[in-house]
Amino acid sequence: MERPARQSKRPRMGRRLQREFFARPTLEVAQDLLGKRLVRVEEEGRLVTGLITETEAYITGEDLACHAKAGRTRRNQALWGPPGVAYVYFTYGMHWLLNFVTEKDGFPAAVLIRAVWPERGIDLMAQRRGKVGERRLTDGPAKLCQAFAIDGRLDGRDLCQPDSPLYLEWRPRIQRRLIQRGPRIGINSVPEPWKSIPWRFWIDFAPDLDRGEME
DNA sequence: AGCACGATTAACT
């Protein structure tokens, strides 16, 4: 039996999620993203990382909360792109929000990343977020973009490329029984049923992810 | 050219 020896030189590194992970039904991707590791590669190879704890699905222009409802524009064109691409947009005159494009090329859908649990690079996050408690660094969709230095320069970037400065690292799937589900946040002027449809997913305790609370 | 609004946040009462 040939078992490949772990390479001692390289730090233990999980697999980077590839396009086929994103090229699936958006509601499945939104749940499977919980517990995965968001990795931001900064200057001199410094890493900022966190585990995803909250997501929301936005699926085609029929979903009146999804930006695809406006049709294809310069701002939202990444939504129509291939899966595994970042859709990063500016809102409220001051905030950036991060999505990952899903489904097949040309099908406008994405998953919004609403929160992560901070792991590495907490000093860099704190520099950009100011004096707040550690768990407050990345517990909102605009907060995590600020902490991870994510802005419009990453819009349309392919996360599956080996040299991408932002990517997702594989981690074991979260048990479905640990996933909570409810209506999406911040879409109060959107008509029903889209306003109440339970396309938001979250998990409560990120630290447990690394202690066997997994399938 | 003008306008209303927003997948939010922080600071308030």
Added chain:
DNA sequence: GTTAATCGTGCTC
């Protein structure tokens, strides 16, 4: 619970 901040975007005139 409420509200101001702040400006790109998409729409109407």
